[in-house]
Amino acid sequence: MADHRSMSEDELRARTRALLDEAHPEQVEAIPFRQAQYDHGLAWVHFPEGYGGLNLSPKMNVIVQDEILEHSKISHGMPAASIIGIGMGAPVVLTYGTEEMKKSMLPKIFTGEEIWCQLFSEPSAGSDVAGLATSAVRDGDDWILNGQKVWTTVAHLSRWGMLLARTDPDVPKHDGLSYFVLDMQAPGVDVRPLYQITGEAEFNEVFMTDVRIPHDRMLGKEGQGWRVAITTLMNERVAIGGGGSKRKGGGTISQLLELWNDRNKNAHSAGQEALLRDRVTRSYIDQELLRLTAQRARVTQQAGNPGPEGSVAKLAQAEMMKRLWELAIDILGNDGLAYEAGYELRQQASGIDTTEGLAKYQFLRSRANSIEGGTSEIMRNILGERVLGLPGEPRVDKKIAWKEVARS
Amino acid sequence: MAIDFTFTDEHEELRATLRAFLKEKSDEAAVREQMATERGYDPDVWEQMAGQMGLAGLIIPEEFGGAGYTYVELLVVMEEMGRSLLCAPYLGTAVLATNALLHCVDETTRKELLVGIAAGETIATVAHAESNGRWDLAGVEMRAEKGEGGFTLSGRKCWVLDGHTADVLLVVARHEAGLSLFRVDADATGLERTLVPSLDITRKLAQLDFNETPADLVSAGDQTDALQRVLALTVAALAAEQVGGAQMCLETATEYAKTRLQFGRPIGSYQAIKHKCADMLVEVEFAKSAAYAACFSAAGNEEDFLETAALAKAYCSEAYFHAAAENIQIHGGMGFTWELPVHLYFKRAKSSELFLGDAAYHRERLADLVGI
């Protein structure tokens, strides 16, 4: 799908206006609006026609958003729990799914009717996800799954899971994996909340005991799961790191600036104020460069799945976010000692409605930015080895059967 | 005078005894149980520590029923408490209030309260910060009103250590003699005490609202300099506590790096992780030098004490926060869970960094003191 059709920006804007004439976000609910958006090929314009796209370059997606926001106060943008489905599920289904899967799953991913989760990590396999142990054993037309996944974000809300399992323990680890789409409602799937630093449970442990999964829910071929997983992981890094705001001064930095403008001006001496102001300005630069780098990446990005360069933004964003929210607490000064939201263990985020509350929450939540979706250390390894071509570490796990590799 | 940094056999024995005691009484389960309560500590454990082991009166002179030890012993104790995240009103009563009583108040009050503190029967604290967001004493705006029956206080005090449970509150307020200390009893009229939901729930902070609350003036003359010293002494002890926490983060992270395997190797065999641990070690060692220097300087009543205290709080705050943050990172997803205690150290690190002035605040103080 490398050659995309050409369509001018004006034509795409006109097409978006035609969508708005038919279904306007201020008049219709999110699901029907997003369904119409999908039907017009304006869901993800870089997808092929008939699957929510127009076969255009991915950089043209922003134009649709822009045009919608120009004519509507609300955009019915991506539902929060759909980030995994939209960012990773959709590209993987498009690339490897059967026709039947594409037709039935893609629209529901986009509308948010069906939430997806990513069942990769396990207690003993995080960074080394290819070392995972969940087994899938063939039984007639089915596979039987046994094992445990961990850190599975939104598993408790999910209809489908992207699952990586071991179908052959006797070959080197990357060669014995297969990729499945798991029905989260299947018997034997047990989802349990896992609580985090904020007291909430965004993620879960997922236990699978003799779960049957039909063979036609395998994506890619048996033993080729790693290739499929790589598609998912590269898209994940883009989904996570590709962020930043689309507007100058928008998004996270606007929250920091709001906090800065509302600060208690007596709490810090003139000297400290100057230091804080410099740090705020640095954060402004960070966020501005994240935005500009993402914009530049969209220009050069071709259709199809992203490559290892996605790790640049992922790494930068993770580290910048942690710094930004640490700074927010330092601006709050004494007030940073209080955590009004409390740590009651719960499954949903409690109402965090002020910028100050948000800052405190994000101060804690952002610690995961350099862990989720691949740690910062792993991102640096990828950049060093795959982008810069530096030699890798000596490997003790690559040429031997998975079952022989030491695990903790 | 050069600080000699020598720990005697008695100091090592104190450390060992305390570590064993805290291992039993302030293990992770105990910390989790106490942090979830409003009181924030276990009265039985406090009784044993304060009364039987004599820890509450560690630096209280023997004439008031204390152990009569110095800041060197206190540093050992604070380090161990920081290491185990002990939930107890120790910093407020045995350090902050005790120092205020030793340095600022009249004979009678000093005697009466120190005897109670040393016996583990009285929990006291000092309230100085207000809602203007300042830690420095010049930020104290509360004024005592003199009426027929004596003084009364009105207004709000913030971030008071154990202010919701303390039996006695020593409140810093102004009146014609200058900055002074007022004693307010826990059940005084017009006093409202509210527990603040804190970032670090292992340490309890309260907000105190006074409404024409009767208060006894217990100091004579302006106490600005004496209180400055009290705050510096508290900060020196807090720096030692930070060192204990940072050391624990270093040890936990290193242990995990040795045992957690990824790609068939211990993660500590990757330089990315090994170097993090090595950098933490350097910072923890520097933090020890800083905190020990401050506490030895306090013990010896050295001239440069205020400087060393500011230096210690500035350095130890950042070293602890960094160690706690790296501890999360080295633990990967596990470090982000509620289940592991890693996050408790992270929250303690940030709160102890902010409490009584962050690193930038103390660097500025240091710059003023040494004339930079």
Ligand SMILES: Cc1cc2nc3c(=O)[nH]c(=O)nc-3n(C[C@H](O)[C@H](O)[C@H](O)COP(=O)(O)OP(=O)(O)OC[C@H]3O[C@@H](n4cnc5c(N)ncnc54)[C@H](O)[C@@H]3O)c2cc1C
């Ligand atoms: C909030 C959150 C949400 C998540 N959501 C999901 C999800 O939905 N689905 C899913 O499958 N997973 C999810 N994860 C899991 C995440 O992908 C893993 O946590 C991550 O890959 C790290 O794995 P780990 O936790 O096992 O840490 P480990 O891999 O054990 O890493 C521990 C430390 O060792 C370092 N390390 C490991 N290997 C190397 C190396 N070769 N070189 C240098 N350093 C190394 C790491 O960088 C880290 O500092 C989530 C995690 C978090 C925190």
